Amino acid sequence: MLRLENLTKNFGKAGVFGASLHLTPGEIVAVLGASGSGKTTLLNLVAGLLEPDSGRIFLGNEDVTRQPPEKRGLGYVFQDHALWPHLSALEHLLLVMKTPDRAQAHHLLERVGLGGLEARKPHQLSGGQKQRVALARALAAKPRLLLLDEPYSALDPVLREELRLEVALLLRAEQVSALHVTHDPDEALAVADRVAVMEGGRIVQVDTPAEVYARPQTLAAARAFGRLNLLAVEVQGGQVQLGGQTWAVHGLERGPGLLAFRYEDLAVAPEGLPAKVLAVYGGRGERLCRVNLGVGEAVVKLSAAPGEQVRLAPLGELRVFPLSQEARAHEQGKAR
Amino acid sequence: MPRGQPLATVFWLLLSLGVALPLWVLAWRGLGDLAILPRVLDLAGVSLLLALLGSLLCLGVGGGLAWLAFRARLHTGWDTLLLPAYLVPPFVGALGFLYALQLVNVQPYGVGGILLAWTAHYAPVAYLLLRPALESKLAPLLLACEVHGVTGWKRVRALVPPLFPALVAAFGALYLTLLGNFGVPAVLGLPAQVYTLPTLAYARLFSPASPDPLGEAAAIGLLLGLLAVPALLLSSQPTGEPSPRPLRPRGVWAARGAFILFALLAVVFPLVGLVRRALFNTFTGAFQPAFGDAWALPLVRQGLFNSLLLALLATGLLLLLGLLLAPHRGALKRLRQVLDLHYLLPGTLLALGLILLLAPTPVYATPWILLLAYLLNFAALMLRSMEAGLESGIERLVGVGKLFGLRHGRAWWKIGFPLLRPYLAAGVFLVLPLCLAELTLSAMLYAPGSETLGVAVLSALNGGLFREAAAIGLMLMALSLLLLWVPRKGVVG
Incomplete structure (x- = not known):
């Protein structure tokens, strides 16, 4: 459906550099990354709002790299909705339909939960309703590909969670391919078939959300999903020594690195590393503890009380990312 | 490059x-x-x-x-x-x-x-x-x-x-x-x-x-x-x-x-x-409106006709210019910057410059030299009004329309121009009364037959017709106060 080949747009320090990505028909791919990682630039390149310095963009088999936006047949859901203030919800849909069809427009508005609000203009709608109009407008255009740029970031958390699940269902039902930019890992996990992680303008890993979460290939990919602890360690023969404990690791055979593990990667074990619970917090069905491991602090999914002494061991082999001295000093500083 | x-x-x-x-x-x-x-x-x-x-x-x-x-x-x-x-x-x-x-x-x-x-x-x-x-x-x-x-x-x-x-x-x-x-x-x-x-x-x-x-x-x-x-x-x-x-x-x-x-x-x-x-009559104090006497002055009728004609023409042409340039924001801004010269500098300079430049041409001593002066003097005002609209995000919303497949012209027709309407209205309501009651340029550029309302007031005053001048002034005042209803709000978003 969408194929990006070595796409580059250089703004100096920022931009997109050598990005390649392939979307199959009906697939939803989330582009995940921190602010300034190049996500929105990538989306604007696909939309035709920016012209790439090099590389090519294909929609189906058509090379659209130099095509203006209006020729690409895309739908776009903007972070700030970008609704037309003088048009009603219904008029938004009719304007973008190739052959305006009132019945179809009404049906689509019903589907996104806006039945009865067809005549309302943007300033008469709530934030969630505006986002639904933006989505209905995008779908009414019958796009070859739907682009979503952090569409729920302006909504409150409850509405955000509700809407993103609804939209994902709708897109799958309509068999619409979508490129969904977000910095929210929960959103990527909830809506995407695959995730493309971006860092410094480059796509550093593309895989299913579960795979990127469980087996990140880079530190940026590991960080993109959050829930990450990092400890500066020295690896010797594929093992690290922590407080007298030896843990087997992968990703680095020898030298300085960062031991990366999620909150749920450590568990209570009688022979484990001694740790003191410093604070307990959490909610939403899990209890998290900030613990002092002796070699640094970490957050662990654990049932314990503040001040309690526990012993912790990894559930499997942990990952170490190699680090330069400079980066290591930085990480050690952060760990303190 | x-x-x-x-x-x-x-x-x-x-x-x-x-x-x-x-x-x-x-x-x-x-x-x-x-x-x-x-x-x-x-x-x-x-x-x-x-x-x-x-x-x-x-x-x-x-x-x-x-x-x-x-x-x-x-x-x-x-x-x-x-x-x-x-x-x-x-x-x-x-x-x-x-x-x-x-x-x-x-x-x-x-x-x-x-x-x-x-x-x-x-x-x-x-x-x-x-x-x-x-x-x-x-x-x-x-x-x-x-x-x-x-x-x-x-x-x-x-x-x-x-x-x-x-x-x-x-x-x-x-x-x-x-x-x-x-x-x-x-x-x-x-x-x-x-x-x-x-x-x-x-x-x-x-x-x-x-x-x-x-x-x-x-x-x-x-x-x-x-x-x-x-x-x-x-x-x-x-x-x-x-x-x-x-x-x-x-x-x-x-x-x-x-x-x-x-x-x-x-x-x-x-x-x-x-x-x-x-x-009221100045000497007797009796109620005696001077509007009829003012209207009886040929200069006032001529002035009103010329002022209306010039104001409508100048405003219409500037509106057209603004509409044509709206889809080209860069060009609109540049032209406005160029024309700012005549908007910001005293009108006297423009009037004298036009006399010197156009005295040997048939345009001189006709209402058309005044029209040119009004266009040069007030264009920046109309273009500023359009610019304010474009800077409020209208251009982006037109771009969104294009992204959804609307052609350039249709996107402007259905999205850009309707959203620019309040700014166009503001521009018209700014320029039109200014042209109607203009004096600096017309006092220097008028010739017999091309007097404006402002010139008529000044002439009445100089000729000792104080009551008639007051009557025309009062009418101009009433006209200007219509500006209080100028739509000042931008685009609701």
Whole structure:
């Protein structure tokens, strides 16, 4: 459906550099990354709002790299909705339909939960309703590909969670391919078939959300999903020594690195590393503890009380990312 | 460098030179008549001092009102009390003060009368420039002072310096306007032989005793331009979006009182003067409206016809220009910057330049030279209005339409132009009344048969027809107050 080949747009320090990505028909791919990682630039390149310095963009088999936006047949859901203030919800849909069809427009508005609000203009709608109009407008255009740029970031958390699940269902039902930019890992996990992680303008890993979460290939990919602890360690023969404990690791055979593990990667074990619970917090069905491991602090999914002494061991082999001295000093500083 | 760029640069360079041609010609001719300058340097000094003093007065009164309104958290609805003074053409306001001051037996002519009429007319400009600056720049700082107990001198030190750029910009804008103002000194200065550079240039141009009226007027125009140029650097608009702050209202009644007092002095007082003169016989005191007599004057009918024709044509053409340029924001901005020259510099310079440039052509001494002058003078105003609309995000929303497959023309037709409507209306309501009541350009460029309403008022005044002048002034005032209904709101989003 969408194929990006070595796409580059250089703004100096920022931009997109050598990005390649392939979307199959009906697939939803989330582009995940921190602010300034190049996500929105990538989306604007696909939309035709920016012209790439090099590389090519294909929609189906058509090379659209130099095509203006209006020729690409895309739908776009903007972070700030970008609704037309003088048009009603219904008029938004009719304007973008190739052959305006009132019945179809009404049906689509019903589907996104806006039945009865067809005549309302943007300033008469709530934030969630505006986002639904933006989505209905995008779908009414019958796009070859739907682009979503952090569409729920302006909504409150409850509405955000509700809407993103609804939209994902709708897109799958309509068999619409979508490129969904977000910095929210929960959103990527909830809506995407695959995730493309971006860092410094480059796509550093593309895989299913579960795979990127469980087996990140880079530190940026590991960080993109959050829930990450990092400890500066020295690896010797594929093992690290922590407080007298030896843990087997992968990703680095020898030298300085960062031991990366999620909150749920450590568990209570009688022979484990001694740790003191410093604070307990959490909610939403899990209890998290900030613990002092002796070699640094970490957050662990654990049932314990503040001040309690526990012993912790990894559930499997942990990952170490190699680090330069400079980066290591930085990480050690952060760990303190 | 893109292929078309050198060509575009040459185009804009030529256009800028072409638009500035009247000023070049004026400078050239003025340099040939510099001999007059030593004789008018004292008047240049008067002009400069009057403009400086007037700007300070306007800034003091307008700034004071802005401060009171800001501290009292006065609703913008109260602005309605200040705006009429600004919306009425300055020479009509001057006419009102002339008659009103005579009613209370105060000598209206001379420096005092000019400064009074200027302050009444332009203090609201200072208010309109400074109130947003106070809201955006000072509100957060004042809140921080209140929360942290910063008072007295320390508070002044914390609040005043951030306001300097806005004060300087407002002062620059006022100085430029007052230096180039023709109407007020023409009504309240000329009869008392108090000249400013614009009225002096006017007097020299029509002086039968002058050996070279045009050359002398050009030299005076050149001097006027030299005094205006430094202020061009100061006159950029202060920027900043007001943000609501939970400031406690202080001195609400003082602020309301000041607004009412200003409205009484700057609007009601001259209005009473005009009404008294226009409706009652000066000698018998009997009710005897002068509208019929005014209408019977051929010059008034001719003036009304010409003013309406010119105003409608100029506004229509500028509207068309704005619409054509709206989809090309870069070009619109550049053209506006080029035309700003004639909007910001005193109109006297443009008028003299056009006389020099077009005197040998058939356009001279016809209404069409006035139309050209109006277009050059007011184009920047219309284009600024369009620019404000485009900067409010309309261009992006058109882009969104294109992204959804709408063709360029259809996207502008269905999205861009409808959203620009309030800004177009604002532009029309700004330019149309200004053209209708224009005096500076028409006083210098008119010829028999192409007189305007402003010229008719001035002629009636010079011919001793005070009651008829008052009647026309009153009509112009009523017309100008229609501006209070100008849609000021932007696009709802």
